[in-house]
Amino acid sequence: METFLQYTILGLVTGGVYGIAASGLVVTYTTSGIFNFAHGAVAMLAAFAYWQVRFDWGWPAPLALLAVLGVAAPVLGALIYGVVMRGLRGTSEVTRIVVPVSVMLGFLALATWIWDPTPRTPRLFLLFFGADKTVSIAGVNLTWHELLALVMAAVIALALRFFFFRTRNGVAMRAVVDDPDLLELNAGRPERLAMLSWALGAFLAALAGILITPIQGTAMSATALTLLVIDAFAAAMFGRLRSLPRTFLGALVLGLAGSYVIGYFPADRWTWTGNFRVSLPMIALFVVLLFLPQDRLRGTTILRTRERFRLPSVRSAVVAGLALVGVMFLLREILAPTAINSMAFSMTAAVVALSLVLLTGYAGEINLAVLSFGAIGAIVVHHYGVSGSGGDARTTLWGYVLAAVVCAVVGALVALPSLRLRGLFLALSTLAFGVFVSNMVLREITERKLPLLHTEFSIFPSGNLTVPRPKIGPVDLVAMPTFLMAVTVLFAVVGVGLVALRQSSYGRRLTALKDSPAASATLGQSPVALKLSVFMLSAAIAGVGGALMTAQLGSANIDRYDIFLSLSLLVLTVVGGIGYVSGALFGGILFGVAFVALQNTFDKLGVDYPDAEGLFDFLARFTTVLPALMGVSIGRNPTGAVEQIVVEFGKLRRAKPVVVAGCAAVAVGYLLARNDSISNWWFVVLVGLVIVAMPLAAKRLAPPPTAVATTDGHAAVPLELVGVARPFEPADRDMLDRELGLPVGGR
Amino acid sequence: MPLLEAQDVTVRFGGTAALDRTSIGVERGVITGLIGPNGAGKTTLFNVVCGLLAPQAGRVVLDGTDITSAPPHRRARLGLARTFQRLELFTSLTVRDNVRVGGDIRNRWTRGRADSGSDAERIIEMTRLGAIADREVSEIPTGRARVVELARALMTRPSVLLLDEPAAGQTERETEEFGGLLRRLAADGLAVCLVEHDMTLVMDVCQTINVLDYGRTIASGPPDQVRNDPAVIEAYLGTPEGVG
Numbered sequence: 002m003e004t005f006l007q008y009t010i011l012g013l014v015t016g017g018v019y020g021i022a023a024s025g026l027v028v029t030y031t032t033s034g035i036f037n038f039a040h041g042a043v044a045m046l047a048a049f050a051y052w053q054v055r056f057d058w059g060w061p062a063p064l065a066l067l068a069v070l071g072v073a074a075p076v077l078g079a080l081i082y083g084v085v086m087r088g089l090r091g092t093s094e095v096t097r098i099v100v101p102v103s104v105m106l107g108f109l110a111l112a113t114w115i116w117d118p119t120p121r122t123p124r125l126f127l128l129f130f131g132a133d134k135t136v137s138i139a140g141v142n143l144t145w146h147e148l149l150a151l152v153m154a155a156v157i158a159l160a161l162r163f164f165f166f167r168t169r170n171g172v173a174m175r176a177v178v179d180d181p182d183l184l185e186l187n188a189g190r191p192e193r194l195a196m197l198s199w200a201l202g203a204f205l206a207a208l209a210g211i212l213i214t215p216i217q218g219t220a221m222s223a224t225a226l227t228l229l230v231i232d233a234f235a236a237a238m239f240g241r242l243r244s245l246p247r248t249f250l251g252a253l254v255l256g257l258a259g260s261y262v263i264g265y266f267p268a269d270r271w272t273w274t275g276n277f278r279v280s281l282p283m284i285a286l287f288v289v290l291l292f293l294p295q296d297r298l299r300g301t302t303i304l305r306t307r308e309r310f311r312l313p314s315v316r317s318a319v320v321a322g323l324a325l326v327g328v329m330f331l332l333r334e335i336l337a338p339t340a341i342n343s344m345a346f347s348m349t350a351a352v353v354a355l356s357l358v359l360l361t362g363y364a365g366e367i368n369l370a371v372l373s374f375g376a377i378g379a380i381v382v383h384h385y386g387v388s389g390s391g392g393d394a395r396t397t398l399w400g401y402v403l404a405a406v407v408c409a410v411v412g413a414l415v416a417l418p419s420l421r422l423r424g425l426f427l428a429l430s431t432l433a434f435g436v437f438v439s440n441m442v443l444r445e446i447t448e449r450k451l452p453l454l455h456t457e458f459s460i461f462p463s464g465n466l467t468v469p470r471p472k473i474g475p476v477d478l479v480a481m482p483t484f485l486m487a488v489t490v491l492f493a494v495v496g497v498g499l500v501a502l503r504q505s506s507y508g509r510r511l512t513a514l515k516d517s518p519a520a521s522a523t524l525g526q527s528p529v530a531l532k533l534s535v536f537m538l539s540a541a542i543a544g545v546g547g548a549l550m551t552a553q554l555g556s557a558n559i560d561r562y563d564i565f566l567s568l569s570l571l572v573l574t575v576v577g578g579i580g581y582v583s584g585a586l587f588g589g590i591l592f593g594v595a596f597v598a599l600q601n602t603f604d605k606l607g608v609d610y611p612d613a614e615g616l617f618d619f620l621a622r623f624t625t626v627l628p629a630l631m632g633v634s635i636g637r638n639p640t641g642a643v644e645q646i647v648v649e650f651g652k653l654r655r656a657k658p659v660v661v662a663g664c665a666a667v668a669v670g671y672l673l674a675r676n677d678s679i680s681n682w683w684f685v686v687l688v689g690l691v692i693v694a695m696p697l698a699a700k701r702l703a704p705p706p707t708a709v710a711t712t713d714g715h716a717a718v719p720l721e722l723v724g725v726a727r728p729f730e731p732a733d734r735d736m737l738d739r740e741l742g743l744p745v746g747g748r
Numbered sequence: 749m750p751l752l753e754a755q756d757v758t759v760r761f762g763g764t765a766a767l768d769r770t771s772i773g774v775e776r777g778v779i780t781g782l783i784g785p786n787g788a789g790k791t792t793l794f795n796v797v798c799g800l801l802a803p804q805a806g807r808v809v810l811d812g813t814d815i816t817s818a819p820p821h822r823r824a825r826l827g828l829a830r831t832f833q834r835l836e837l838f839t840s841l842t843v844r845d846n847v848r849v850g851g852d853i854r855n856r857w858t859r860g861r862a863d864s865g866s867d868a869e870r871i872i873e874m875t876r877l878g879a880i881a882d883r884e885v886s887e888i889p890t891g892r893a894r895v896v897e898l899a900r901a902l903m904t905r906p907s908v909l910l911l912d913e914p915a916a917g918q919t920e921r922e923t924e925e926f927g928g929l930l931r932r933l934a935a936d937g938l939a940v941c942l943v944e945h946d947m948t949l950v951m952d953v954c955q956t957i958n959v960l961d962y963g964r965t966i967a968s969g970p971p972d973q974v975r976n977d978p979a980v981i982e983a984y985l986g987t988p989e990g991v992g
Contacts, residue, residue, distance in 0.1 A: 523800070
């Protein structure tokens with residue numbers, strides 16, 4: 002009985018802290034409509050900042066608390082909203098998920114930059130009041146710190162209740178949830194309120210982070226704290242991301258469940274207990290999703306999203322695919338073996354990214370854990386797709402087919418509970434799935450005796466998965482250049498297939514579902530069936546891509562399928578242009594080579610020029626934050642980089658000589674590089690220069706015929722707010738006349 | 749017996765009843781008008797009928813089948829189609845593809861091999877959208893967009909068509925043309941239910957009119973009768989005492 006009480010109280014303590022974190026998540030989500038994926042990252046930054054001032058610099062606790070909780074955290078929250086999230090009005094759900102994910106990745110990179118993840122002396126984060134201050138409640142010893150956490154949870158719960166129902170700002174915040182436009186017309190200020198709520202959310206995250214760090218007791222880990230967001234959202238899901246009381250209830254349930262698992266599932270008998278406990282929030286999440294009532298089908302919440310993807314014809318896609326294969330063939334001739342390696346890795350990442358183009362670009366659904374599907378693909382190929390042994394081991398075509406099938410089935414299981422719900426919930430399910438795969442499936446490294454089958458089996462043998470390169474019929478892809486070409490061809494074929502799919506009736510139905518679920522359903526489309534089919538197809542592509550990625554590496558450990566890598570790949574693909582096959586290529590190459598190459602270059606420069614080592618060291622570290630910064634920029638340009646490049650190069654049609662000159666320069670450079678007259682680096686520089694210079698030169702030689710007047714500034718203000726949000730202009734009257742069919746400008 | 753019937757439908761949003769035991773019937777080959785002041789519950793009734801909103805009480809019956817708990821797509825497959833007051837076009841598709849996708853979806857559920865492309869051309873011609881067929885739907889004026897929604901709905905070959913304020917944003921001439929189109933569709937046997945504020949159009953094309961006010965049916969009958977009904981006049985213009 003005493004142990005039961007012990008575990009109950011421990012569970013209530015962690016549950017209370019989850020509750021504090023989760024309520025912050027609910028507050029920001031309800032007032033701004035943006036799910037703050039960076040919530041855990043804020044908690045993490047706050048914990049590290051507190052450690053810095055309290056334990057490294059030795060400030061007294063009250064001062065340190067004031068600095069972190071009173072100043073730094075709220076300011077950070079307000080800044081996140083003011084600088085980044087505010088720009089997301091009128092963007093699609095995809096952008097509103099990818100940008101906060103980028104912020105999270107950025108904070109994580111920032112933390113590892115400032116606080117070395119492997120310090121010489123472990124960082125000590127002590128309990129408040131020390132470990133020896135204890136009280137005894139019903140025979141259970143409780144530290145003052147734990148008591149404090151419990152009390153804080155209760156105080157926060159009551160204070161939030163009071164704030165939302167009894168104060169002016171709180172009531173106004175609840176109004177923002179219901180209808181921000183209406184509130185604005187009634188002289189409320191939704192922007193200011195949203196900023197306030199983000200400051201409050203960051204404060205709650207910081208409080209949770211500071212309270213939970215010493216309770217967990219282990220060394221401070223940036224990633225573990227960042228993933229606190231998952232525990233928080235699992236709790237928040239109990240309240241459908243809306244209700245605070247139910248959120249607290251969910252948090253307590255989670256805390257207690259985790260505590261009882263530790264107490265009654267002895268780790269010495271079952272090796273998976275620890276992994277299971279970490280996975281509990283994910284499991285709880287799936288259960289909750291199963292019981293959530295169906296969402297109302299939504300119409301287009303925004304009349305015109307800022308993302309515009311134009312549609313390439315299948316013919317031009319075939320031409321582009323052939324060009325890609327050709328370019329890769331030529332590149333292969335001049336690249337060094339290590340560069341061919343990285344390039345091949347990038348192309349496998351690009352294949353994985355294609356699954357995102359299909360799922361996210363075409364269908365508007367989100368998978369935050371593509372590489373977890375990749376891991377499953379690799380596991381299937383490892384176990385069932387290898388023929389031969391030793392140096393002659395090759396993977397078979399059937400192995401990859403099987404991987405695709407298994408991943409499609411797993412995808413269906415992951416997606417089914419949340420397909421009835423909003424896109425965000427599917428995204429959260431995949432995130433939970435990804436963490437679940439990392440925590441439980443990929444940690445199954447020892448052999449287990451399978452019940453009934455009487456065989457020993459290990460999912461992820463000794464923590465290192467070997468997948469040999471494939472041999473398809475007579476074609477042996479063991480040599481890396483051949484493998485590179487094969488993956489490039491595969492990318493081109495799948496890419497052309499996707500473009501053709503988008504043009505087919507299936508593609509049109511996907512687009513319809515993405516643009517207006519309500520209209521699509523009233524035409525007779527079953528949303529769940531269509532979403533399920535596209536998710537399965539996408540998971541299959543991701544699985545094959547992941548298996549190929551592992552084959553490229555030869556063998557991979559658990560870190561290769563990390564959830565944060567999946568998130569990076571998604572962000573970079575969106576940066577490239579999620580609606581385009583070329584966006585996947587762009588994303589894959591950024592993911593595979595670009596940042597690593599950049600970092601290596603800065604490192605080498607630092608060695609070569611010791612005087613400027615500090616600068617180059619800074620730049621090399623800066624590259625770790627770069628992907629996140631690019632992701633955040635998506636809020637400004639949600640259609641992606643490829644679109645801009647296409648637009649810029651579209652101008653070249655009027656300037657043939659420029660194109661000829663540019664191509665000639667690249668051809669000469671290529672030949673010189675091939676003869677080793679110039680190094681490949683100079684060739685890269687040359688190509689870069691040509692790419693930048695061509696549109697500029699074209700602009701000089703052939704200026705655009707007439708500048709087209711844009712009404713972008715006007716389009717941003719909804720019609721009913723004209724005259725409120727900005728002054729009424731003659732142009733508005735003309736527009737009204739036109740729409741009403743009156744003579745324009747007439748009296 | 750009407751082809752589509754909503755019987756005693758009640759919908760409450762919080763404390764207010766948007767629909768209070770409202771009933772309406774729509775007959776084959778007849779254009780039925782549904783009018784009432786703003787907030788009377790017209791769009792709410794449409795949402796209940798097509799399955800986007802679950803009522804607290806009441807039934808929806810289509811061709812003898814109770815569809816009250818059927819999801820929207822199943823109702824569409826039974827022959828129900830609608831347009832939206834707040835336009836719900838597929839903004840990343842052209843006008844032509846917006847129409848065509850209606851046929852694509854129908855092909856899917858009928859397991860048919862009909863060519864959605866040529867079907868779409870026929871409907872586009874009938875609705876006179878040919879001139880703007882290759883434009884992006886986000887670029888076309890609201891009045892035309894309403895016709896695109898109608899064309900898209902027709903692609904599913906419905907037996908009942910619900911139109912939510914189709915004339916809003918149309919010019920007078922466009923509305924006239926639209927009225928002619930509706931009459932032809934009804935003459936071909938389609939049951940049409942028209943929510944509209946443009947009284948000229950309503951009085952012109954509807955054989956029977958239902959008037960809603962605060963979620964209750966306050967009058968129904970042929971246009972001339974409804975026009976002179978004191979309750980209707982009161983709902984639209986207020987009571988004489990209120991004016992004084």
